[in-house]
Amino acid sequence: MKNKGITDFIEFCKDNDKTAIIYGGKKVSFKKFLADCLKMKSFLHKNIAEEQKALIFVYPYSYLFYVVMYGGFMAGTKLVVIDSFKDKKRVEKMIELALCDYVLEDNVTRFLNFKLPRIKKINVNGYVSCKAEDFDCNSSTVTTFTSGTTGTPKIIERSLDFLLKQEEFIRNNLHVDFSDVVFCGLPMYSVLSVYLGRTTVVSKKANKEVDAVITSIKKVLHMSPNLKIKKCFLGGAILYEKEAERISAIFPNADITYIYGASESALMYKTNLDDYRKDLFSFKDKVEGVEVNIVNRNFEDVGEITVKGKTVISESAHFTGDLGKIINGKLYILGRKKYSLPQRGIYNYVVDEEIRSDNKRVKGAFSFAVDGKMFVIYKGKLTTRSDDYIYRKVAKIPYDIKHKTKLDYAKAIDIVKGEK
Numbered sequence: 001m002k003n004k005g006i007t008d009f010i011e012f013c014k015d016n017d018k019t020a021i022i023y024g025g026k027k028v029s030f031k032k033f034l035a036d037c038l039k040m041k042s043f044l045h046k047n048i049a050e051e052q053k054a055l056i057f058v059y060p061y062s063y064l065f066y067v068v069m070y071g072g073f074m075a076g077t078k079l080v081v082i083d084s085f086k087d088k089k090r091v092e093k094m095i096e097l098a099l100c101d102y103v104l105e106d107n108v109t110r111f112l113n114f115k116l117p118r119i120k121k122i123n124v125n126g127y128v129s130c131k132a133e134d135f136d137c138n139s140s141t142v143t144t145f146t147s148g149t150t151g152t153p154k155i156i157e158r159s160l161d162f163l164l165k166q167e168e169f170i171r172n173n174l175h176v177d178f179s180d181v182v183f184c185g186l187p188m189y190s191v192l193s194v195y196l197g198r199t200t201v202v203s204k205k206a207n208k209e210v211d212a213v214i215t216s217i218k219k220v221l222h223m224s225p226n227l228k229i230k231k232c233f234l235g236g237a238i239l240y241e242k243e244a245e246r247i248s249a250i251f252p253n254a255d256i257t258y259i260y261g262a263s264e265s266a267l268m269y270k271t272n273l274d275d276y277r278k279d280l281f282s283f284k285d286k287v288e289g290v291e292v293n294i295v296n297r298n299f300e301d302v303g304e305i306t307v308k309g310k311t312v313i314s315e316s317a318h319f320t321g322d323l324g325k326i327i328n329g330k331l332y333i334l335g336r337k338k339y340s341l342p343q344r345g346i347y348n349y350v351v352d353e354e355i356r357s358d359n360k361r362v363k364g365a366f367s368f369a370v371d372g373k374m375f376v377i378y379k380g381k382l383t384t385r386s387d388d389y390i391y392r393k394v395a396k397i398p399y400d401i402k403h404k405t406k407l408d409y410a411k412a413i414d415i416v417k418g419e420k
Contacts, residue, residue, distance in 0.1 A: 006160070014034065017030075019199045022201045023062065024203075042132055043124065052102065053078040054103070055080040055100045055103045057116065058106045065187060065202075066191065066194060068124055070191075076137030079140060080095075080142075083187070096117075098155060100119060103122070104122050105124070139160050143157045158313065162311075164195070165311055169267065173287045176193075176214070177212070180211055181200075183213050185213075185214075206223065212231040216235075216237070216405070217247070221246060221405070225251075231255050235258060236402075240352065257272060262318070264318045265312040281353075283333070284330045294306075303323065303325070305333070335347030335348040335351075348367045348374075351374065352367050364378065365379075370416060375390045375391075376389045378392070379394055390416070
């Protein structure tokens with residue numbers, strides 16, 4: 001059975017000469033993109049058995065990656081997307097969790113498939129010789145993973161219907177003009193941008209045509225100042241004061257929206273970056289369509305943040321693992337439940353900011369609770385200490401491989417325990 005969202009997207013693309021994707025100096029119209037996706041649809045239908053899963057091991061900053069994604073949507077292929085292949089053991093674990101049957105590779109990544117377990121490899125470059133064929137197909141699924149900063153990455157499997165429902169939800173809450181040229185720092189953001197009919201730059205870096213950015217905090221922090229950017233949407237990790245100040249300086253003419261969400265619930269709250277800088281860790285606007293609550297509150301009315309709604313992957317309320325409070329409709333996010341000491345009013349994001357602001361020569365600092373004690377792992381020079389924390393200086397902070405501005409807590413705990 002054909003998916004209505006994809007059917008509508010196909011109709012949008014037909015005879016549409018608007019640029020869909022810009023990559024490597026080339027511009028591809030929605031019409032041409034559709035033609036390639038229909039060929040890929042036939043290719044995947046012929047090469048992958050129904051109900052089996054295929055890992056996409058195609059260079060994510062290439063045009064081909066998006067042809068595979070949308071061709072897979074149209075073919076009903078069960079797709080698996082991994083954000084980083086640097087940690088071989090973690091990749092093997094994710095492939096095992098996802099129960100992958102195939103690996104889809106390209107002419108570049110086929111030379112790197114030693115990083116993967118021995119499962120059947122298919123070179124998708126062969127799609128160009130396929131003829132587009134029309135046929136009904138079962139609905140696709142898309143499997144992604146959480147960062148795994150607390151241990152093994154958690155699997156997130158969404159039906160295509162649910163994924164597109166989340167993307168419609170994002171469309172209704174994050175307003176990107178139809179005329180905008182959008183740069184997205186993560187592959188799934190680019191999938192969203194193309195689906196919304198926006199001209200999308202597929203690259204590691206934004207080019208001169210870009211005027212809207214949807215990306216991670218780390219990507220923005222590595223950009224040069226840009227006066228042309230008029231809109232920016234970012235999220236994926238907590239934002240500290242110095243980082244927020246730096247981002248404002250990088251995009252001085254932009255309306256910058258900072259988003260609080262998760263893979264399981266897409267969006268929960270948002271705020272303007274200027275408002276966030278005036279009241280750190282706060283999000284003033286709850287997005288329409290979800291219900292956000294605080295449960296198991298402590299003496300300061302701080303508790304775990306939960307969310308529920310039609311675009312939340314859990315049937316009941318999703319427990320985010322974040323600690324926060326709501327005051328006059330404004331949400332404050334103060335720390336991770338697992339790594340804070342809420343019974344004593346100690347929240348790790350707040351401690352992080354305290355250490356960073358009190359130690360100007362620290363190049364990075366993160367706190368976390370282990371066995372009732374608060375540890376701090378830091379890089380640089382510490383000038384102010386508190387007897388409430390145990391400090392560990394490191395040459396390299398273990399960052400989360402996906403967002404790269406938040407701590408990989410599991411690895412940090414290994415460090416303080418003296419483990420490898």
